[in-house]
Amino acid sequence: MYTIKQVSEKLGIPSVTLRAWENRYNAVVPSRTDSGYRLYNAEQLEELRWLKDQTENNGVPISRAVELLKQHRARKRVSLEFGDPGITDGDDALIGSQQEYLEKLYVLLSEFRTDEAHTLVEIGFTMFGYEAMVYNILVQLMIRVGDEWEQGLISVAQEHYITQFVIQRCFRFFTVFPVNAALPRAIAFCPPGEHHHAGLLIFSLFLRKRGLEVFYLGPDTPEDGLHTIIASHNVHMACISLTNKILQEQTILFIDRLAAGLPNLEFVLGGHGFSGLPRPYSSWLLPPSIESWDQWFCHRISKLS
Template identity: 45%
Template sequence: MYSIKQVVEMLDIPSVTLRAWENRYQAVVPERTESGYRLYNQENIEDLRWLKEQTDKQGISISHAVRMLKKHKQKDLDERLSAAGGDPKDAMDKMKQQIYAALLEIQGERADALIDFGFSLYGYEAMVHQVLVPVLVKVGEAWEQGTATVAQEHYMTHMISSRLSQFLHVFPVYAHLPKVLAFCPAGEHHQIGLLLFSLFLRRNGVEVIYLGANTPEEGVMDMLVKQDRIGAVCLSVTNEDLVDYTEDLLGRLGSLYPEMQLIVGGRAYESSRSQDTRATYRMTEPPEQWQAWFDQEFTGIRPKNEQAH
């Protein structure tokens, strides 16, 4: 892994150019440390070297070069899958089965290796939505049907959640967008839906302050006082018994921060009894519709310190 300083020295690309290529065009997506520092792998280096050659020697714009690179990588992936004797869907189905079996048998290292390979092969979007999310669904079904124990379900869910959580620190943040405070209220221990929605926001450049499951109300209020630029609060609830408490909490948040946008979602809010909510947005649409909502609604939300009081 290489720091941004090392990449600048290796490739003779100014750091400001690197950041612009990443933020504007998603040329590469480096990993990040817990402190937020970029870390580039060898594939990132090769991609950046190729992009520099196209822009410097061939006179191609960076936006066009990035499109060319992504098209080339997709073609290469299709060829590798074809050479392996199957189409992409068959290969993904096989990977889902292998990851699920490894987790069910508590083979953490094998599951991690398979997940790493999947990300290198398919990339973030396909691996998350076409492999890991279906695995999580299968885990839940196995627990409900009694083919997986509570301990197995907890282990499998934790393993995948941990891998997904890493991406909360990877994607670039756009300063003009408001921050989002995301949590499950006290008593709610299922956070997968919240995590996926938070990752979606983060993928779109939103800085998400992710508090996770079973968050006490006082911790939420304290965070809202201490943090600037929070424009929205996002809650996820699967337990219908918590809807009344959640609505009371939304009412308190709305009174304290009348300009704050309140977003709720989760299985509990898909039922008819929770149609009427104090939230600004009730997110019950499937993930493929989130982008349309984001482009139409979220980009108009103002940060807390820019809102009228």
């Protein structure tokens, strides 16, 4: 163990700088003696040496250097706890590894271990690719979280945290996929009173990856101004998600008012809240199976293009 004076002398970092890095950036936090004196271990000494090298020799701002250091720690913790996931040969082995990966991610998120969870997600996209990561892992993660919350196996806080984690990760892809101007535009929203929009986001990403420009309005969207947005931006498709069946009747009236003012607008409906719909609304339902979405997309978009 090293005192702050010893660390300062070994590394050539002033004691005031060491304290500033600790207090302002939570960079390297030493243990304390009963008298309150700082004590650094060998690993912390090397981390401080690395921070000095980044700031002095590589010109990296200390705030960014600390961020990189924390990412390194997270990768190290994931590796030590879960090992290197790797990719195995064969479809059955790959499916098995995805299930194992899902369990690992669930453990991290249920324990609110954000840095490790982000690191594991980055590993997952590298291992499995976008489609498998989103549909086989993130979607299944949300389904599991919803089921376990209903069964009382996890708290409301855990359910909200994990759902928001997935939603935030998915939002990043809206700026990644290019738009095909030849394809119709879509708008995606949940009707008034509906606050669960994870499924809507996943479907919107499906459309966005296939080139559609999607105006994503999200949960609890008011009717006011919606007609103007659709008409002024030449939107051809309205994607509406509903999980609460109690809201179905008022949502149908909402759709009727929207359709009356926009006769060329196509509707896509999804979510458990739309179960048992009468015609013509039932013909607007999205196939429940994600595997069927590509076929649906080819058929539906060909009519709109």
